[in-house]
Structures are given as C-alpha cells and as structure tokens.
Amino acid sequence: MAKYVLLESRDPFDSGDTLHDYQVASDLAKAGNEVTLFLVQNGVFPARKSAHSERLSQLAKENVTVLADSFALRERAIASGELVDGVKAAELEVVVDAMAAGHKTIWL
Amino acid sequence: MAKTLQIVTHAYRCTIEEQDDPTVWITHALEGAGADLGVLLRGNAVNSAVQGQDASGLSFGSMVQTQPPRIDRDVAALLAKGIDVYVVSCDARERGLEDASFVEGIKTVERSGVAGLMDQFDRVWSW
C-alpha cells in the first residue's frame, strides 16, 4: 500500500470539485493507503466550522489525516481553537517531508 | 520506467496560447521524451474529449487567430500514440455528456474508481 499526501487549495464554496477531491482521499484510505489531506490557501476555510466542515471531520474518522497549513490559517484569522474536530494545524514542512520520502504527493 | 498519471482538472484556459490545452500539450511532449503516461480527465476537463469543439474565428483588431486550439484532435492524437485517456464518467454525466459524445477510444472510470486508478501509477501529476 502507498502513502499519499493530497494538497487541496480550493474552497468547497468556490468549487464543487473540492468535495470530489475529499472523496478521493476517502477512497484511497479505504483501499488501505496511508492518506494525508493537507489543506492550503483557501482550502483551509472549511477547517473553521461551516457548512462543509462536517465532511472534513468525517474524513478524519475514515482514517484520513486532515491537516491545515498554519500560515494559511493565520492569514485568514482562523484560530487553533476554531478548528473543527479531526482537523489539525500543521507546517508546510509535512509536504516536503512526504516528497523527500517518496510518498505520492499530489496537488489536487 | 515510472508510469505517470496526468490528471487534467480544468480546460479552456489558454484559447489564445499556442500550447492549448497546456496539459494535453505537455503530455505529448513528455511522451515524445519517453515517458510512460496515462491521462485522466476530471471536472470540466471531461469536455476536452468531446468531439466537434470549435474555437476558430477569433480576431482582435485586424489580427486573426491562425492556429485555434483543437483539443479534441489533440486528445485523439494521445490515443493514437497508445496513451490511455480516461474520463470520470460521473463528471461527464453530470455535465450532460454521453459516451457517444467523446472521441473514439476514450475509457471511462467511475468517480469511485479514481483512487484505484491512481494506485496503478507510480506517479500522479495533477495539472
């Protein structure tokens, strides 16, 4: 089984495709892969409780590690205490770590 | 040789650029350089495989577009080179497209099959 880091930069309020991207993360995890969904840029918006947040919390329950870029959160004044269940703040170093380790790193 | 899945998510961005669609174009270039590739069209990029696209006729001032993009032809050319080109069937259906709309040789994959397709490739490059 493979290790995946999927970057999501789009806001689900902007693009319906974002929800399909979440589904890809879920399907990869269900197939037994180790999956991290790393939210960057406007992709962090649903990390703050909103109409699309529940899907992120659900992904975490489906064994997807859901991380949100600390800089993007701070840029948008999303405090750590506001993050919905299942979403953790993380540094972008995680992505470079994954690339260096040969994980499949994909910007969806 | 690593197998690479090229994912195209958006189309119709570069109508006045010579290399339109830039991802289809670079796929041809990478194939020419020896890459082992597959292509997955998702989102509105599923329309790239539709027959009969016509972007001709643009002009600005007195300058006429001499080389309009012909993305359906470029997609067909990928198939002719033996590159598998997949369309996410749900994305197509939701956009009112039937299998018959596409250039010949297109393969389909259900949205639930995208993860499995990604697993079949050593690298996944999403453009």
Added chain:
Amino acid sequence: MANKKKLTFCIMDGPYENARTVTALRLIDIAAKRGYDQTVFAYEGGVSLTFAKQEKHANSVQGASLGVWDHPLPREWVASIMETARANGGSVDWINCGLCVDERGVGEAIEGTRRGAPSHLLEAADASDGTLIIGARG
C-alpha cells in the same frame, strides 16, 4: 551529504494572480534550507517569476515612495532561495520552459536559470525522490 534528497517542482503560475505561487515558493524555500538538490521547471506563467526586468514601484495607496516601500520582487525571492540552497549545500536548477519564455517575451532571466523543455522535467523527475506538479486552475 549521504543520501541527499532531490526534489522536482513544476510551477505554472505567475507571481501575483494566484496564491499557488506563494505556496510553491514556500515549499522550494523549505527544501533549500534543508540543503536539498532541486529542479524547478517553470511552465506557462511560471516563467515570469525570474524575469530580470521586474522593477519596484512606489505605493501611493500605502503612502510610500519608491525606495521607501522596498517590497521584494519575485526575481529577488528566487535568487535568494538559490543562494540559500547553495549556502546549505544544496542547489536549485531553475529551468524556464523555452517556448513559454518566447511567447511571453521574458527571455531575460536572472543569473542561475536556464532555458529548457518538458524533457528536462521528465529527466529531473526520474532522478528525484519526489516530484510535485503545481498546476494552474480555472
């Protein structure tokens, strides 16, 4: 350095119209600070990042005259990343797609960059531990 890591990035966006460029530079910078060897293949609008003729300007909206505002330019950021990589025992091989350069007229690039073709992206990716394509959207 034993087992020095090698990464490849492909970027497609110019500096200002999309946040992807910011994230891309952050990733490349992290790898530079770690002393990795990197290839950056700039495709499409990405080729403008290293255009040597970028110039600073005053900012009347913020009340700053030229020289006071001193906002870094993309070419300066890229040059600095390259220097950081060198200082940490790594490298950044910045390749601008030649056709993209020509049709945008940005052939004058900063020192340390070179022209190339998609074959260079493939070559770099095949030799890398990891490759990330940062495509344009919409």
